[in-house]
Amino acid sequence: MVLLSLVASHSNLDLETVARLSEGASQVASRVLEDEVPVKGAVVLSTCNRYEIYVEAESHQDVHIARDAVVSHVASATGLDISEVTSALQTKVNDDAVAHLFSVGAGLDSAVIGEREIAGQVRRALIEAQAGGTASGSLIRLFQTASRTAKDVGTKTSLGSRGLSVVSVALDLAADLDEREWREKNVVVFGTGAYAGATMALLKELGVTNISVFSQTGRAETFVETRGGVALDAMSLGPALLNADVLVGCSGGGQQISGADLANNERTHPLVVVDLALSHDFDPNIDALDGVHLISLESVRMAAPAETADAVRSARQIVDEATQEFAVSLRERSADSAIVALRKHTMSVLEEELNKVRAQHGCTAAAEEVEFAMRRMVKQLLHVPTVRGRELAAQGRADEYAQAIETLYGITVEDKSSVASSPASSSTGAECPVDHRLLG
Template identity: 30%
Template sequence: MEIFVLGLNHKTAPLELREKLSIPNHKTQELLRVLGERRIFDERLLLSTCNRTELYGVDGDAGQAVLEAKKFLSEYSRVDLETLEEKLYILRQPDSVEHLFSVASGLDSMVIGETEITGQVKDAYLEAHKNQQTGKVLNALFQRSLRVAKTLRSQTEIGARKVSVASIAVDLAEKIFGNLKGVRVMVIGTGEVSTLVTKTMTAKGALPLIVSSRHYERAAELASRINGEAIPYDEYESRIEGVDILIASTLAARVLIHEPQVRGWMRRRHERPLFMIDLAVPRNIETAVEKLDNVYLYNIDDLSEIAEKNRAFRKSQLEDCFRLVKTQTRYFMDWFLKEFDAQCRERS
């Protein structure tokens, strides 16, 4: 009895190939059924995310099962077997176990330490389990992988620091206001990054006010999508008193918000902290405002720099993480070999 994984990911295959092998959620059930009908592996599970497609399997007859699985993937992706084999990795235990633990913990992701993958692994497992494609081994393996992911998060700092501009902006806002529930966010401009930041803040309970000078309809449409309010550009100053976070992201080629203006706002706001995020290039907010008390100004470079630093920090955690993964792999293999000792001995 052996545990295998066949697959490709962002490290081994280009996007064009990953696209061909990608499995949409609604197709998983059908593909698992076909795999079952063809008796490819005794237990089987498909994991497909934007950066990887993997087939996990358990079988006694290693060579035949892997060959059948490769043919199946080639057939599904319509990529000839030879080309596919060049990019495909095939791992057997304990490497396959270690690989899954790394994947589930986000150590193998493009953004190291991301948490979305843990949910995707869980969903893939639940789908296979629901369709009765998993058995004792894959049940134990995938449940353990989710626990390993949790252990890694609690015992290392792999997920402690955010790496996307939007989540860093939210973190900073939380360091100023504590909780974003009820915090007023005013967004001047409807750029892509500012929309993403606003959405992330709205998800945390912030109340958005969208200001647009040129495309009021776009602002109104965005506001309705995120349960906010759209206001015309010439009205924004009259609403500034109630605002806690101001995001500027217009295409204007000049500074729109000047230091004396913000000084006046701060007086009217009784010096309540004001978090200003300038996502525009060229910048929309005069840098001199950062000297004002209780004004916290960040531009796109500042946020990107923090993201880069945090990425480096996550990388520095990798050694500890892999050590933990190796230990957990050893524990799992001890259990697996003990449990299936008789079958293993029979095979050998």
């Protein structure tokens, strides 16, 4: 088993390219698994400034096949040329993929270092993959460990205490452009997703009471039921725009607010437009209008405060330790197939001998004592090879262990899914009223 990630983010691409990769690519995970390729699972992590796909391939030889399958489906979903997608998506394998996700979840790879919103997005990515049936066991463990690592960074370093986020930095910039109190402002929020929810919560903390929400999907009514505010529809959006002091775009639904939509607004105060949508809720040229100020994700990235070196160093140490622990556990699991094969072989031999005892002595106390002793002996004999197998796997030598098992015992090490059921679990002694499997 091999973990790999294909990464496109603000760290290596412009946000326009990231947005193009994200469009229509949400179903890539399921489509890859539908192909006849050696891929066991896939999880998509898509945020306002990154598009990443995590995949579990069956072996190192299958990494290129898995990557090509993902690239092909991203290109098909977005309409981009395969060469463009190939050059845009960076590939990270095993330890590098693990370290990257843990850094992302901890906010160390964010435009705003230490932001806490990304941790929630990592959790939701896994939940969505599980709901869609695309998350393999290894990917579930990877994302769950990433969430725990993010929590450790948040509680053990000063990064978690500052409460910074893309939304908070954007609203700070908005406040600088219009020095009136927030409670005096009319705000319109576009979208009903995670960023919209975070925006609503922060606006309430700032004292804003007049908040309206618009969603092209028609979910605004449900959204405001639990968060407050007024739901807008297509008819009421126009008047709300004319009375707005701040517009916050968190939707990215494809339909942009243009300069013409705001041209008739006779403003006595600046109109601040905050566009947090990767694919833009507002025409990027909208700030050409008099009195309109546009804050984009690029603006937020440039304005994000630098964190102290000590806090970042502590956070990276936590991430590095978590990465090493997970990498060791990942390598240890690579010996599972060989260990299961050895156990299957040994228990098969044991059951043959026990059947002879049962046939000769029946269900007597003496037979039970013999069976107990034989099971205890086999358990002791398997202990050292099992421990040694995991130690070798942790050193990256699982293949050597599997080869030794095949050479010494003449057994074939198969995929563990095909050897999970051993003869020890069969009911060979069903005619006897004593369950011999429970002995020892």
